Amino acid sequence: MNDTLFSQIDFGPLTEYLTNDDITDVSYGNRGQIHLKTLSQGIFRVENPNINDAFMEKLAFQCSNVMGKSFNAAHPFLDSESAELRMNFVHDSVASNGIACVIRKTPAKIRLEKDKILQDKYITLDVHDFLVQCVLAHCNIMVCGETGSGKTEFVKYLASKTNELEKIITIEDTLELHLDKIFPHRDIVAMKTNNVASYSDVLVACMRQNPKWILLSEVRSAEAVMAVRNSISSGHYILSTIHADKAASIPNRMYSLLETNQEIDQFLKSIYRYVQLGVLIRGRQDKATKKFVREVGEVTEFYVTEDNEAKYNTIYRKTPEGKIFRKNPSKYLIDYIEGQGVSVPDGFINPAFDENPDDPVEDTAVSSVTNTQTVTPNVVQPNVVNNVPPVVNQVVNQTAV
Numbered sequence: 001m002n003d004t005l006f007s008q009i010d011f012g013p014l015t016e017y018l019t020n021d022d023i024t025d026v027s028y029g030n031r032g033q034i035h036l037k038t039l040s041q042g043i044f045r046v047e048n049p050n051i052n053d054a055f056m057e058k059l060a061f062q063c064s065n066v067m068g069k070s071f072n073a074a075h076p077f078l079d080s081e082s083a084e085l086r087m088n089f090v091h092d093s094v095a096s097n098g099i100a101c102v103i104r105k106t107p108a109k110i111r112l113e114k115d116k117i118l119q120d121k122y123i124t125l126d127v128h129d130f131l132v133q134c135v136l137a138h139c140n141i142m143v144c145g146e147t148g149s150g151k152t153e154f155v156k157y158l159a160s161k162t163n164e165l166e167k168i169i170t171i172e173d174t175l176e177l178h179l180d181k182i183f184p185h186r187d188i189v190a191m192k193t194n195n196v197a198s199y200s201d202v203l204v205a206c207m208r209q210n211p212k213w214i215l216l217s218e219v220r221s222a223e224a225v226m227a228v229r230n231s232i233s234s235g236h237y238i239l240s241t242i243h244a245d246k247a248a249s250i251p252n253r254m255y256s257l258l259e260t261n262q263e264i265d266q267f268l269k270s271i272y273r274y275v276q277l278g279v280l281i282r283g284r285q286d287k288a289t290k291k292f293v294r295e296v297g298e299v300t301e302f303y304v305t306e307d308n309e310a311k312y313n314t315i316y317r318k319t320p321e322g323k324i325f326r327k328n329p330s331k332y333l334i335d336y337i338e339g340q341g342v343s344v345p346d347g348f349i350n351p352a353f354d355e356n357p358d359d360p361v362e363d364t365a366v367s368s369v370t371n372t373q374t375v376t377p378n379v380v381q382p383n384v385v386n387n388v389p390p391v392v393n394q395v396v397n398q399t400a401v
Helices: 012-017 053-067 114-119 127-137 151-159 199-208 222-233 247-256 264-274 331-339 352-354
Strands: 025-028 033-038 042-046 078-080 086-091 099-105 140-144 168-172 188-192 213-219 237-243 277-285 291-302 310-318 324-326 370-374 397-399
Touching: 012 025, 012 053, 012 099, 025 199, 053 078, 053 099, 053 140, 114 127, 127 151, 127 277, 127 291, 127 310, 140 168, 140 247, 151 213, 151 237, 168 199, 188 199, 188 331, 199 222, 213 222, 213 397, 222 237, 222 247, 222 264, 237 247, 247 264, 247 277, 247 291, 264 291, 264 310
Parallel strands: 140 237, 140 277, 168 188, 168 213, 213 237
Antiparallel strands: 025 033, 025 099, 033 042, 078 086, 086 099, 277 291, 291 310, 310 324, 370 397
């Protein structure tokens, strides 16, 4: 953890969790219960007697001093945010079973690596390469999933595939992307909304900065929906996230956030016309291995036909059981990609996909293994309770593709 703003705060026994790259979130509550969210095992509980209400109250007061805010019965909620940490405290005058706290780590790094995600079957090789080509072809992509599924991490990964000479502007209400720090040599402007600068205000300024890409960390309000729509309708390209349980439901989810009486058909057609792809990121507990896995669950394209009909086509779908179903992209998406001077990867289009859309296909993610190496991840899980065994020095095969 490298955080200048909180450098004077004593995190004490929390330090081991904050410096472990496998841990993404720390949750404290119920007078001593600690739950960790990790990349490798999902959520589990640990015991640490040194972390109790007294310690958490001391930490909250340190944060309130750094942020210049009050934390007491009159001001029972405290949000502390720095470059790589977000902390939220609830005072015990409101949380009846003791002070509550959630710490989320937002490091300035891209956690996803091609070799590792292919080996972990996060995505198949052909779909990975297709999505990279879609980014190079300036497709507008919305990434959906549940809270904690890894939507933002996937957007960061896609953003890393953009042309290095193309200007990016990020618009966030809480800092998570950190692309300006990850790629300090690139033309990237990081903008943050606040009580003075709304999404609309920031977007107007953003347009005047002449970006090629606009990245909104999350669409969760009417203002953010309109920011996406205005961005893509004005010729800019977007990558963003939204809460939805299916990629195909992204346009309707955006409409539900509008809070207006805007004509639904007109709005949906504008989204189907300008957003080329929706991607579902799923986080789940694997029944066989009992490990927590994240994966691309769906890739869906949106388009409007010559007859002015809004349609979607799920190109890729992976069930929780691991079965993969494929369809070919429509001529509309292929024409768009090729119109940008980019080609669809060889072999991605297969007539058999459309002839037998209900038949699962083989996972080809590891079929082109050329070299393997052994990696020992840093997974530290002390005193795990609730019968969830720790995984220490687990050895996996990582494929170099």
